[in-house]
Amino acid sequence: MQCDYFDAGVCRSCTWMGQGYDEQLAAKQARCAELLAPWPGLDWLPPVTSPESGFRNKAKMVVAGTVEAPTLGILDPTGGGVDLRGCGLHDPRLADALPVLAEFVTRAALTPYDVPQRRGELKHLIVTVSPDGELMVRLVLRSTESVARIRKHLPWLAERLPLAVVSVNLQPAHKAVLEGEREEVLLGDTLPMRTGEVVLHLRPQSFFQTNGHVGAELYRQAAGWVAELAPASVWDLYCGVGGFALHLAAPGRSVVGVEVSEEAIASARQSATDLAHVSFVAADATTWAPAQPAAPELVVVNPPRRGIGPDLAGWLETSGVPHVLYSSCNAVTLARDLAAMPAYRPVTARLLDMFPQTAHFEVVTLLTRA
Template sequence: MHCAYFDAGACRSCSLMGSEYASQVSEKEHHCRSLLSAYPDVQWLEPVTSVESEFRNKAKMVVGGSIHAPTLGILARDRSGVDLRECGVLQPGIRAALPAVSRFITAARVAPYDVAARHGELKYVLLTESASGGLMLRFVLRSREAVSRIRKHLPDLQRALPRLEVCSINLQPEHKAVIEGEHEIALTSARSLMMPVGDIALRLGARSFFQTNTAVAERMYAQAREWCDAAAPRSVWDLYCGVGGFALHLADGSRDVMGIEVSAEAIESARTSARDAALENVRFTATDAADFAVDQLSEQSPDLVVVNPPRRGIGTELARALERSTVRTVIYSSCNAVSLAKDLQAMPSLVPKQARVLDMFPQTRHYETMVLLQRR
């Protein structure tokens, strides 16, 4: 894949842009294998590849420029806006929607936030497209100053974007490198976007996490289901479950499945998805996943645990709790193989049997890894 923005030096976010895709995947697998070289007997499955372009289901666009000429993309070193609305890694439906969003910013007179001057309102536009074509749009504002104007002009935007299902405003008043604030203002009656993944339709709330590459996420859940079916557990915990992707795909009625996630919004989305799919023997709890597991593993242990932590990994305390437990099988899904390798060292009784690299992020050095661990 080649990108005019990259070639012009306007954006270098995709650090591997222009490199042969097969080489990208090979280098990622080599990097992962080297980090897990302490486990020479692990069986490495064929990497899961992606399409090279038009795979991102979510755009996080910094808003720059002016009311009359807003830019949607990133900021240059001088803090001026760089427009990237034709970015080739975004799904076509997202790119098609961005011009209407730009016109809306002008019509509603929402001033882009000037980082250098600390003046203006609109910081980010966050746009997500589901596999069925629906859109969720969020405006990240510094204050409530523009809320009434956005509400007033929203019907025009909905006519321009008939696929727009969910729209909201997120308030982020602080001047720091944090995209979202704690307060969300719903603008539509629908509060969640349906995201079909395989044979499960997930519900995504405004602040819910979901993988940026839907096709690779589907392969990820399918891999977990394959490993789970082979292990035939009677009970499963999905720690850091988010909107319930793993838990819902593993809930076939033959086993008790519990998902744990700190985000109450994500848990409500997971419960809604479970009801929609008429799944039985699956439940979700909103609490800190690591704290829950460390506390409960000393008293009860499920047969299988799925962990899908943030980049920092599961950490020493949870890893040691799993090590001391009687859990027979662990499926570890990691977005950071460095923290994965560190966590595995703290669980010597849980031996990696199979591993797989999934290229969730083509054109970058990032990737996902899944490892099947079984107790000695």
């Protein structure tokens, strides 16, 4: 992939930009195999590839510049705005929406936040596009000063973009944090994210895979493995909006999803309205799992980069659960967690290139109790 921003030196976020895609994929596979080398006999399936460009369904844009000429992108070393509306990683429908949103900033007189001067209102625009082309637009503000103007001009925006959800998020602190805890929805409720036959409902503060193509393949792979094992009971720990839980649902199978975010659990419950044997719990998976009277036949874990940690790994080690499906965005912590669970043997794994142009990747591994 060729990128004018990278070539000009104004954005180096994609550290592997310019490398051939086959070379990137081979390096990721080699790194993953190296980290999991202590478990010989692991069957590696062919990696899941991604489009090299246009794959991101989410744009997280720093807003800078002026009301009349806002920039949407990143900040340079001095805190000035670097406009990246033409970023080639974004789904083309996101790219088409960004100029309209920049015009909305001007129309609603939303003063971009000036980091060096610590003044202004609009800090970030976070925009997500669904597979069907609908948009969720979140405006991260320093205060509520401009909310009335956003409401006033929202009909103008709705005439020009296929909006499903619009919200404002308040992040008053002067620090490098993308968003705050308080969210006010101005339009809609959830953004339907269709993955195959499953429709996941995404609320403003819920996590969703930014690479929809590879995310769908991840769920498809998990469903295939679980169909072969045919467990009667499944726990999906760190379930987010219920991606794994809803794709693993089957007649007669009990599925429970656990996630600390109440917003994500509300989304998951909305998606599972017609599924009698699927339920969701808002709780910390690390403390919830050991407190249950009985363990399931299969546990799915999809933790953040830090991994599941020693407490949950220790519980799994002694739980008697026959199978664990571990989806990891950090193979370093995956290897550490596997070392803490010697009762399990990784039998098959697959790398999924969720993040082309960078060294990052996803890997899903099926573990069997030895």
